[in-house]
Amino acid sequence: MSLAKPAMRGLLGKRLRFHLPIAFALSLVAAAAFKYGVTEPRKQAYADFYKQYDTTKEFNNMRDAGVFESVRPTGE
Amino acid sequence: MDNRARGYNITLQLHKDLHILTILTAFLMLATRALSLVGKRAISTSICVRGGHGVAKVDDYALPAYFDRRENPLPDVQFVTELSAVQKSLKEKEKGSWATLSNEEKIALYRISFKQSFAEMNEGTKEWKSVIAGMFFFIGMTGLVVLWQRKFVYGPVPPTFESEWKEKEVQRMLDMRINPVEGFSAKWDYENKEWKK
Numbered sequence: 001m002s003l004a005k006p007a008m009r010g011l012l013g014k015r016l017r018f019h020l021p022i023a024f025a026l027s028l029v030a031a032a033a034f035k036y037g038v039t040e041p042r043k044q045a046y047a048d049f050y051k052q053y054d055t056t057k058e059f060n061n062m063r064d065a066g067v068f069e070s071v072r073p074t075g076e
Numbered sequence: 077m078d079n080r081a082r083g084y085n086i087t088l089q090l091h092k093d094l095h096i097l098t099i100l101t102a103f104l105m106l107a108t109r110a111l112s113l114v115g116k117r118a119i120s121t122s123i124c125v126r127g128g129h130g131v132a133k134v135d136d137y138a139l140p141a142y143f144d145r146r147e148n149p150l151p152d153v154q155f156v157t158e159l160s161a162v163q164k165s166l167k168e169k170e171k172g173s174w175a176t177l178s179n180e181e182k183i184a185l186y187r188i189s190f191k192q193s194f195a196e197m198n199e200g201t202k203e204w205k206s207v208i209a210g211m212f213f214f215i216g217m218t219g220l221v222v223l224w225q226r227k228f229v230y231g232p233v234p235p236t237f238e239s240e241w242k243e244k245e246v247q248r249m250l251d252m253r254i255n256p257v258e259g260f261s262a263k264w265d266y267e268n269k270e271w272k273k
Contacts, residue, residue, distance in 0.1 A: 042258065045257055045258050046257050046258075049256070049257045058253065061266075062251060062252065062253060065251035066251070067248065067251045067252045
């Protein structure tokens, strides 16, 4: 009926040695996932959009729709 | 001669007092030790002679109490105060070698000193079910109150919520090219004048 003496010391150290590497690894994974899942696609989307962007054409379209106050649509 | 005799008498008296004091304290210590073996509750009622007025009544709540707490593992008193004959004989046996005690006797001795084991005192209750039930009930009640409020307290909603207004609003947003890269206008097909599939 005699049990083994439980660990009395080093409990916090043991916990930290176990959990800290895991915490660091998971944080790095989260950062990498966000970078390559969100920010890189977003940068690429903006780059692609402005590669094919014709400023004059878009301006004229917006002007004809009547959203500007400085210029009226063509033909008024 | 008188002074010296007087001084001698005083020191003799002090010496005797000191002897008496030490003997008295030793006796008191022995007495309390003996009494604590008999039963802790006996001390307060038997020694409490206050200034010649008799024994002061001591209420239960003023005496050391037993309670099962994880942070106080060894309470001030043992759980069973009046031992039966079997328990008394067991306590006598405990004074000898513990190797002679069987496992049942060890458990019986534990149950004399303690009411619940740590496993028993730490086990959870079913209280969380009542808590969740109460939460849902009060959220439901709040929902009913909000519905009543919407019908009987608040006035009508502004005209900007009507469908015609909303259609004009969406058209103006598309004309202004709101969020054309990844957001609102990016989902509209300007060539075919419809939402992108």
